[in-house]
Amino acid sequence: xxxxxxxxxxxARDAGQPLVALETSVVAQGLPYPDNLAxxxxxxxxxxxxxxxxxxxxxxxxxxxxGLEETAMRRLAEGKERLLKLGSRDLAIAVxxxxxxxxxxxxxxxxxxxxxxxxxxxxxxxxxxxxxxxHWDISQDIAALARFPVAVxxxxxxxxxxxxxxxxxxxxxxxxxxxxGTDELPSFYSRGSGLxxxxxxxxxxxxxxxxRARFETLGQGGVLYTVPxxxxxxxxxxxxxxxxxxxxxxxxxxGVRGKAVTPFLLSEMAKRTGGKTLKANLALLIxxxxxxxxxxxxxxxxx
Numbered sequence: 001x002x003x004x005x006x007x008x009x010x011x012a013r014d015a016g017q018p019l020v021a022l023e024t025s026v027v028a029q030g031l032p033y034p035d036n037l038a039x040x041x042x043x044x045x046x047x048x049x050x051x052x053x054x055x056x057x058x059x060x061x062x063x064x065x066x067g068l069e070e071t072a073m074r075r076l077a078e079g080k081e082r083l084l085k086l087g088s089r090d091l092a093i094a095v096x097x098x099x100x101x102x103x104x105x106x107x108x109x110x111x112x113x114x115x116x117x118x119x120x121x122x123x124x125x126x127x128x129x130x131x132x133x134x135h136w137d138i139s140q141d142i143a144a145l146a147r148f149p150v151a152v153x154x155x156x157x158x159x160x161x162x163x164x165x166x167x168x169x170x171x172x173x174x175x176x177x178x179x180x181g182t183d184e185l186p187s188f189y190s191r192g193s194g195l196x197x198x199x200x201x202x203x204x205x206x207x208x209x210x211x212r213a214r215f216e217t218l219g220q221g222g223v224l225y226t227v228p229x230x231x232x233x234x235x236x237x238x239x240x241x242x243x244x245x246x247x248x249x250x251x252x253x254x255g256v257r258g259k260a261v262t263p264f265l266l267s268e269m270a271k272r273t274g275g276k277t278l279k280a281n282l283a284l285l286i287x288x289x290x291x292x293x294x295x296x297x298x299x300x301x302x303x
Contacts, residue, residue, distance in 0.1 A: 050293025
């Protein structure tokens, strides 16, 4: 695969420094400007403070970029042009037509693996949408997690999803879901979901050994590390559920479908909660980036 590395990422690769992949759909579609740009910078800084090098991934003018220079990141954030929301299935189209766009979890997993990066920080993964028995809306993320050897650090699955069905499908796909300091699946804005997890880690070294065993010893696919969002900005689960139900009803009435659901949800939820969900989103992104940086450092130690 023809990859374009930023100067910082190229130097890190040459020096054998730990790297953390970062998705850019949150910049191009997920958050409003300038919050999206601030979030991207804060996540990169959190990775650096943990001792690793951030590698934001995107497609810019048809080039697969591993690590974004400031100009490219600002282009994605400002959104003055048509930007694609890129899952794995969309990458060939973006490259062939020389388009630009932000990568979702599935595309970021694929491109991170191609670049030899084994740790990736995001907000929340995609999964099985509510009502999937009628419309079969299931994210590409699950297939990517099963296939590519990347440790994905997140705050659980996005709140809009059917979380029990998402967990069942992850199990079917053979993706281990591991709580970081918790026995319960976080639910993005909230620290809990009522869904118990089979596996838990309480230190980054154990998390790194699990990832190493999965990728290097067994040659298997990805692993999901779920980190509860910071307590000071998290929201009560019942409050979030009420807003989600109302927002999804609005989305249905307005004909919002597929990839457009998540950006619609994030925007509407921020309005309905007076900005609380936006604050929670920013905090969990940084928190996940911090743990991912620590994980990348521990993974690189090979101890």
